[in-house]
Amino acid sequence: MLHQIVGGRFVESYSKLLPFQPTGRDVLDYCNSLLLILHRSSVPSQYYVCNPATKQCVAIPMNPNHLDPIYAVLAFNPVESPPNNTNNNYKIVRFASAASTASVTHPPELDVFSSVTGKWVNHPVPLQPEPELYGFKWLCKSVYLDGVLYMLSYTKYLLCFDLSADNLNPRAVKLTNKGKALGVGFIGMSKDCFYYSNHVENAILVWSLDHDHQWILKHSICIDDFVWFHHRRILDRYRLSPLLMPCALHPSSEVIFIAIPRLIFSYNLKTNQFNVFYILQENRI
Template identity: 35%
Template sequence: MEVSNWSILPDELKVDILCRMPDKNLIRLKCVCKSWYFFISNSCAPRFSSPSPSAVFCGLIYLRRSPQSGKTSLRLAPQATSFGDVADQLSRNLTAFEHNPEDILDCCNGLFLLASRSSNPTQYYVTNPTISECITIPVNPLHGNFEYASLAFDPTVTLHYKIIRFSRINPSLNLDVFSSETGDWACHAIALEPMLDLGRWNQTSVYLNGVLYRLSVAKYMVCINLKLKEHIKTNVNLKAQTIELPQKDKFDRSGSIGTSRGALLYLNNDNYRIKIWMFDDSCRWVLKHRTNFPHVVFTACGDFSLLKFYAFHPNKDEIFVGISQLMITYDLNANKVYFFNKLRHDEVILCDKYYILPYSRCGVVLNSVIKSH
């Protein structure tokens, strides 16, 4: 097609044509010229980036450690052998950013949030290892001691992202929110109803449809609406909803949340028995799966008390579980088990202190968002 003919096509048709190409080739086309760079970054990349249905699930990000050397490294357990190059590229790119593997706090739709725990005030970074990009976040001088933070990013809605830093509750929940749209931090106090002991949190959080979800050890889920424009203004009291977890008195632990097929899911288990609920539009828990792990899982793990939940598959009715040297895929509908990833005898998965994150590639260029606005 001649350039003159291409230039007169409507943008919607251009996007449809370009998005039929493999994502690797599409990313290379951004080198053609500046206009193509911004057009592909802002209009095409979200089409094949998570949580778009067209996004390809690459595998699970995890931390491994060699007991002999004590060294830790970040790895990707690929979903298929064809993603082996993705695993190698991801490892190289994160290493190139010169961060420790333990610096990773969160992963949201292909972007990573990192923090330098030794710096005071805390220095945060947002990285996209797919395209080897790392953005240094402006420091907030009030961020003295390190606190956990979450990343909120959905390229199907906006190319901007937010960082949500959780502070101590005394007596309210304090949030500092950084917006890439404004380039500033905003401080908020959130009154929780009912007031309960949320001083201890599960480390993982979930961002879905503009809402950030996080579990407390008290077995409640806190829902923070980030779609409202008020979050970019400081000293504004935001509202958060607290939802009691299902059958919370029957389980010793608070369980885990995650997303699959655009839905928020909650999982809890009592040894070999597992239950999964879906959080519906009316803010109610609906039991989706109730099953027992097949005996082959016990054979592989040796002890159900050692079995840990890792993640939900983003596109299938499957979950990832395992022990320190083994990852297992469990098909909830077929009640079948597949061995997903096995480590060498001299390596272990750091699943107690650090979490395991589903990963899909993201083609959005963060710098282009800033320069094109």
């Protein structure tokens, strides 16, 4: 019930700012208190950036070259906004439509909207190694930290773009391949540090990235501990332990959230304590 109350208040806090009634699928991204929302039914589709705390909402002009506007992410850090200025300094970033068909002669491109200029700017972003990365697909989940936007590609590379540089200084970092990983994994931020996590063999592993773009293993959580913690009532009954995947990090505490269908655990990385954070009702999807 508490989750429903808090969730309802949060939805109400931004839905009142919009000229239409949004659904959950209309929220494309969230970054440091700002929401990126897409009005899909308008013609053409329309982006909105909302700040529920200050009750501000801005309509963003759609780039006419965006055939599919849903693959967009938000980059915002309050520290980068001018002091005593109510206007937030943020950027909207999306791959141009040519990204999935990029080649050596036609590298992928990023379209970046700046709230300062009010304009979209197109940036070619040549990435190495070319044979593995060109023609890639990417995950919508992103992390924005210290001016750099991090994204994951399905080819198991971390893509890094410096939004403060004119050429975006594109970089591709191979994901750590220790053991047999399930899927691409998860990126997140906690206490102003960047982390990557994935289910690898019989553990949930958590890495950080150093200044030389080398992976450092920080935590290893044994999957068997989840089974023991839940007395085999859920994980064994539905045989879902292979589906345990990291899904979020607490922004200010050393807590990682790990999910299976219908259930989310919280795990304290300092105390090694599990808790059931959320259980979806039987009649809900």
